[in-house]
Amino acid sequence: MAVPTEFSGVVLSLENTIYPDEKLQETPSQLDGLSKEMETNLRIAGCEYIQAAGILLKLPQVAMATAQVLYQRYYYSKSFVKYNYEICAMACIFLAAKIEEHPRRIRDVVNVFYHIRRKLNELPNKVMDYMSNEYFHKKSEVIKAERRVLKELGFCVHVKHPHKCIVTYLKILECNDNTELIQKAWNYMNDSLRTDVFMRYTPETIACACIYLSARQLGIGLPSNPPWYEVFDATTKEMEVYLLIVSVIDSVDMLIYQVKYVVDIIAS
């Protein structure tokens, strides 16, 4: 008797995708023989590229955040060995700009990346000729990469951001007058985009963790008995792991930063 064929369904959701741990531990790049350190560096390098490009493209921070999350997600299903990180970063920011309703021309994206690369490697300023083969080649690569990202993520490219949560939560905690606290929490969130926390936790938890860490550093007391963040569904366990990841990234970042430029020089 024939077994009825089961087709996999597609679920489109506005919630962020949280990856299971097996997927986070054994990445395609590592299966291709890339070391864990190198992979982390490539992730950080790509995210820094995206962030810098976003600034130069005058995009709102949410667009950069979306692009970085897409970039990270993509490399949990594809390998850095097979797909160039810079082209993918370009595709992600190009796509994210459209998602966040601030579209930019592909030419501007290519230009900005070209410019950043020259500036970081301390080369003299030069613009790319937009009738040159180099430009046409880059452009078609980016378009192809964008299509690959979309396909790989199943067109679920909406990202829920914790930006709004930070301000709302601080308002509930009656700390919304403290600009320093808001800014610091906001900064932590920008910085943690380089890590895989957005693939591990809900945006609400990340917002809580950012506030928690900033309040501690600024010596601001927040209700702890019972802890305030339980209202927003964050648990102590999650917070601790988050803090750990962010702080470890903070402390080893100097090393990563140096390696990053080595990567950059090799790639160029």
Add this chain to the structure above:
Amino acid sequence: MASLHSLVNYGADSDNEDEQEDRNKDSLVEYRDEDSAFKAAEPTVVSDSATDLHANGKAAFYVSESDDDSAKGKLVNTDQDEIDRVQLPPEPDGIHSLNVQKKIITMLARKMDSNMNKILEKRKNFRNPSIYEKLVEFCAIDETGTNYPAEMYNPKLWDKHDYYNAIAKVQKETYEKKEKAKQSRTQYISIVKEMMQTGKGRNAVNSTSIQNNLCRGSMSSLYIV
């Protein structure tokens, strides 16, 4: 729990604090229970959370070899010294207002039947898509801020010539200049051609050879430019 502590070094008073937090968690779960009840429950919960951490492998990336055998082999170890360097400032005591604490307690009680995040999401002003820009403006937030020291990562590295519209402008100008040069050259060639065509009747052989030479000349000048 012990292994969890070895992961994070929170400084001097970390142990008490961790326990306190765990206790808080218990007190939430067993909200109206007697003190003794949650004390009895405490050890099991604590060990649960510790084993969970390892089982999930969430913290496994930061676990050193000696800590957990299951983490060995498939994961890269981060230097134990690096982890030890991570320190979180201690919790300041008693500065927060009692009002807020009360608010949290009532909210937690309310949370039993409905989810706070859902409530927030449903609020009209939270759903407003332009609220983001308003918030940034209202709270005077530097959107692209970072907590890294400037020598490590500096989002303010760029000046006004680096922005995309400035680059596009320069690019366009360069291109137009090039086009113009090309155009004037083709104009020159066509003028010469015209002149030769009018003189064609007189000396046909000569003019074609000149034309060829000119074309060759113009081609090479194209390459030079």
